[in-house]
Amino acid sequence: MKRSHKLLSFALVAAIATGTYSCTDNYDEINTNKTKLTELDGSAIGNAFAAAQYRSIQASWQTYQSLFADLQGQYFANIAQNFSSDRNVMVGNWLNGAWSGFYGTAIPPLLGVLDATKPGGPNENPAQYAIANIWKVYMYLPRTDYWGPIPYSEVGNGLSSVKYDTQEAIYKDFVKTLAESTAALGAFKGTNVYANNDQIYAGSVDKWILFANTLRLRIAMRMSKVEPALAKTEAEAAVAGGTLASNADDAFLKVTANSFNPMNQATAWNEFRMSAAMESVLKGYADPRISKFYAPVPGTTNTFKGLRNGYTQGQLGADENNANKTSNVADAFLPAVQQTNPFAIMYASEAYFLKAEGALKGWNMGGTAKDMYEKGIETAMKQWGIADAAAITAYINGTTTPIALNDMVKTPALTNVPVKFSADASKQLEQIITQKWLANYPNGHEAWAEYRRTGFPKLYARVNSDNPDSPADAVVRRTPFVTGEYQSNKVAVDAAVGLLGGPDKSSTRLWWDKP
Template sequence: MKNSKIFVYAALALSAFGMQSCLDYDTPGDEFNANQTIVPPVISSGKADVIDYEKVISDEGVAEAIMALDDNIRTAQTGVYGIRGGKDGGAPEAHAYQFCYTLGPDNYVQYFCVPHYDFPYSNFTLRSTYDMCKGSIGGPGSGFSSAKLYIAPLLNTEKIDSVPELKAIFLTLFNYSAIENADLFGPMPYEEFKALRDKSPFEYNDVRTIYYGVKKNLDDAIACLKYYKDNRSQAYKEQLANVMYSYLTIVNEPYSKTWEDMEPWIRFANSLKLRMAIHMSGIEPETAKTWAEEAVRDGVITDVDNEVAIYPTFSGKDHPLVEITGWSDAVMGASFLNLLENLDHPYMKYLFTKNSVGLAKSPQAVEGSSCPATTPMNSVYVGMRDGVAPGEGQAAANNPYCGYSMLDKAYLAQTQAPLFLMKCSEVYFLLAEGALRGWNMGGTAKQFYEQGIRNASLEARSFMGNKYNQLVDDYLNVEAPKGIPYVDPQGLTPDMPSVTKIGVKWNEGDSPEVKLEKIITQKYIASFPYSYESWVDLRRVGYPKLFPILGVADGDGTIGAGDPWVQTKENIMRRIPWASDDPQTKEDIANTGIPALGEGATDTQGQHLWWDNGASNF
């Protein structure tokens, strides 16, 4: 089939996906079944992860291949955007991003809280944070749906084997999204999706198999990209640089250097390997150590020039949270804001708004609430307790929760905040945890921890007015939290004493457990607003310490209330259940999906994943 036809079919599929994206995201796999009939065509299925990087390719051969692949590359680019909430072939935008993040995982980790229950334009109601809402709970799966629909066809196209470095990069991006999806939902038909299988039944691979398959792909991709530097002509490199500069501007380093040695992409692949190693450190510690030390030897992202992100300066769109905040669809989570306040974090000086309306103590205030009778407008920073029953409507005049603290959208837009795939601060915290576990990370936990904090700001690295960088030195020396309690100005939830008992300053005399809590707490703050990695950490090690999420009765019955004063393991949602209505997908889930979760497993919110084994942290 000619490439022009391939692009037409993929574009039609993208349009179909985009039309439903504001309304419904179902289980990955549904789009190959009865619900949709337009799917990317099978090109040469089954060779997506075979990279013949020692193949002799002439300058003319690579030029011909790049020209033939033009439509496929354009389509694959939409898949990369889709990983972070892209829609209709464009850069990440508010509606799709909202379904990926702010209606789900952003609330599970308590960065944000949804202040109203009604979504009339999308035809669903979201009763609280853990609500099993069919209209939104599958939304985070849309990222990988995009990757498999629009990146996998390129990986299976015969011509891609004449540009092996391009294949290695897109295979790495596909696998990045696959790991995200496995960490959200658990098992999936990873091998069949990668091979572009387009018919049911699908066989679900367990999470361990997915991790090991991704590791093999990453090793092959890294070998390919290393081979490139000394074995491809300058003309070859220039042609590759031109096509990637046009279609995949997600690395921060100047392209003249990037395409000379592929270093940023090698570091990206190794950083993903390191992330995976840390995830599995509690279940297979020796293998995790081996993977991590391999990644560090090969080079991980330790400089902002090697970061990988979708940049507003290239995509032409602000961070989607600018628009979402303007809709009053996401206010700050009380636990996150209280943590920042207690540690005197730089963000408390500039990143959030105070209450936008005057707030009155509710007639339904709980007994013992210390909130005043009235809280004047613009007088306090106040977040919303995750899990509390939200209000109705998006107008603060009628729904006071919409008047709680939000991101300062004007500042966020001004900073051109990137949507990071791999931020160097995360890598530093991964290195810090590895060093704490006794792995050879090439430095000490203290060194990596402090570097992670120094590189943690969400602003674009080129933003000259970065206030975080002006305040970080003082922040590194915070020895103890302030002990500030949370008080709901409406009195609808009880006063909460701070659960934060640690400071920021590194102390060698601290126990390993306290050091781990410090690392993960600062990683959690540095990751904001990217919630997927923070949710992994919360599940696997129980940090950071947060307020318990309320309203667990709105879930599926497998999450408990736990301790009323601090979130415990019983109160943490462990995975997103599969939310499919497609009969064939439901049959696939029953036949291979649930068995792949493990013996005695259930398709529930409380079901632990492979790496989430509940063992002690040390």
């Protein structure tokens, strides 16, 4: 597989970020170049970084996030009768498109920036290099959490076959990269890098340090079962360095008429609706965010209805599951505002829930689990525009629990834990992860990853599964390697199967995913 990614010249990000990517395999197109990366002109570095930011989100968003992680994390359920991924089918051409969209369109501009700004590079710039590396970690994290071993360290090396790295090696490089990058940025505090080409923080070094430390904390927590000592060290270092603290620190990707919000675009295709899991929890907790996340059923003012994941084509055709009988996304996620609604990257509330879990483990997180949990809820509420202090306090002290649903399969309540932090230690982790699940909406990547890691929230089993490797009552642990790789990078992908610790199936656990 010749994935050396010769870079094209970059114009303004508005001009380079307008493409859409099909579900079909385009490996012949992206793998024919035999040269290494071309050298970026210094004036193009900012635009290339902007392209890497946007393309890593936009490339194949539908086939990568919406039709897999968002359904596995149960923020949404599928309503398109001819789609099968909600029944655990690993649809090959969709995954091929997701893979090629990432390696073929998102990674090349990033590699160009790193090559140009690295020590000894033609446009050496320690601050630009550090921020690009932080974004590299963010880009690769959900990909390795889909597949496990992936091409990482040798991408862009000009070879005809690109090896896969183990997930363990990738994760350990992640935390090393983030530690080195934040240390390098320490000399540039109070300055701006990339300026308006940075579509997230407008170049603020201080914000990028907070973002990197929160990402480091997320990664440390993910590997806490398999590398507990390292996880503790990394988590405590991240917290000591400063994490996202308020909604002013939240990371959102700016969108424009040419670089639109891909989620807003996708809602026009009428493929998904509110999940039954979300309905049970949001209604049971009387959560004021329900109308921020989802819209009432058409023709009503305050009726919200979700549906179970894994319905058959016949069940999806039932009247009660009709698009006009279920809750779509809220207006903020509709196509009409795809040019103005920024794309959510990371919220400050997540940092507090991560610290709450760390405190449960006895790590030094700067506060108690209860304090961090409640601060996470408060921050999440404010992020969604719920500002009334009394309402937030009432929610934090709420004792109601998720509800059963009167749907076609008589769905029971999702769980029996309330919002109010329990004195029962056996319930506290479930409470923390359930509230983090709500707070991270609509980041399906994190929802699915954390569900695999913790088993929380206690998401519903699929009503049906068409995948014998992952039956209805099982959790999809990963996505199999794509067929395009078996066709064009066979030696490397065959070797990667040996790195999995199991067969190349959706039932094989990732490195960090321990029982």
